[in-house]
Amino acid sequence: MIDQLKRACAIAKKDIRIYYMKGPVVIFGILFPVFLFLAFVIGRDLTVDFLIAGLLSMTIFFTSMSITPVIAPTETQTRNLERLAAAPVSITAILLGDMLASVLFGVGISLVPIMVGMAIGVTVEHPFILAAGIVLAAFCFSAMGLIFSSTPTSMTSTVMMISTMVKFPLVFISGIFIPVGELPQWGQMLALVSPLTYITDLCRYSFQGTNYYSILVDATALMIFFVIFMTVAIKLHGRSLPKRL
């Protein structure tokens, strides 16, 4: 168990060295959410702390989900996956390593909107809750990215296209641009099934002190989503790995 964890850390270290500055990661993880955010907020009369909370949750969402979908198809194409599969490392350890690299990327980049917010006078009312929420959400979204990367393909663009098709609608139903309370009834129902809703709510609470769900509900929901995503990812990768070798 400890051995496998150490090996997962080695995989994470390798991922950090190779994938952090890859084109698809920078485009889909950093540039894409920034432009999407700007497109929706420019010209709208919204408070700064509301916007920063939304930008932060979107940043965690996109950055944490930008690494994991890139690794598996890239390593399928370069045949590095064969090297990993022949090593004494379980599929869970490989996925854990990829997820750790993704979590660190998500957490690291999410500091940018926080610092931007603080620079323009936004205060973090609940820093510990925010920190815990960011880490929890980064794990949750990284695991979600692993589900997309289980597609047995060597084409990164295919995986990115599938993940974008899911990510886009989630952004609109998760209270980033319109608070959940102001969504129509069907929108509120949909918001319940989006993990992004809960981290957005946690961020709002951390910055503005206002929340739609209780903090405990937000944290529990993120944990439940994480467990579901990770379990599904391990199963799907177990099935797709031999097809990719």
Add this chain to the structure above:
Amino acid sequence: MGLKTMKTVINVERLTKDYNGLTAVDHISFEVEEGKIFGFLGPNGAGKTTTVRILTGLIKPTSGRVSIMGFNLRSEPIKAKQIIGVVPELSNAYNELSAWNNLQFMADLYGVPKNHAKNRAKELLNKFNLYDRKDHKVKTFSKGMKQKLIFAMSLMNDPEILFLDEPTSGLDVISARLIKDMVLELNKEGKTIFLTTHYMEEANQLCSRVAIINHGKIAAIDAPEKLKMRIAGLKWVEVSFDMPVDASDLLDLSGVIDVRMSGDKLRLYTNEPGRTIYQLVDYSRSNNLEIVMLNTLAPTLEDVFIKLIEEKG
């Protein structure tokens, strides 16, 4: 003084792999003894790569059992993989990492202690003449350098068994020679080598035992010299004249079974090579031809391979 009992380190029992109704590997069984170089030969699509992939734990068999040094590959894959090294057919070092970082990553994956890993990496880079390029990214390496690095990566955990899938394929003569020398050196150190190759001469030079797989089944398994003896009755005489001759004329010589062109030479298959030589000399005299080259040949491993593949269809 009794005979030394050899320990079986790879045991394959009734191994089968089906892909959507197509049987790639069909109930094959064999054993590999400790400290031997075992060659696994076969034409493209015979089930060679599938077998190697199963033995290295990359894919699961449909049925059958594989044990590596007593570890059942199905129930204890991590333990089995821990004691093997793999050189896959296609290059797969991380291009974005340096040679050094690739080796250290391997060490981490196999749980090699840090200090030992550094010494081992230095030793292997020196052995493969790559130490000067240790900090260069692999994407700047030539094919030969990459292959040497992959070989070095497979040795980072000091494996008991080494699986080599076409290790010299596409390499220049010098790199191929280095790899072959390394295989022999590792074998001298007591390591068991499972070698897959298309090069019959390579298998002949290196292997103490070879298995020939065709249509997913083992067509033959034995020491190369014993396999050659199977078709020892048939020999051939190679001859080259100073002028072109009609091959059908030579087919009329007694004892000659078949005549085939081999470059600028004619190969006469015969079961009486001595008699055939006399007749060739008479033929050259009567036709005013000069014999440029005359040679008798014994069957090679390649001949055995081709005969077996042709026989089994």
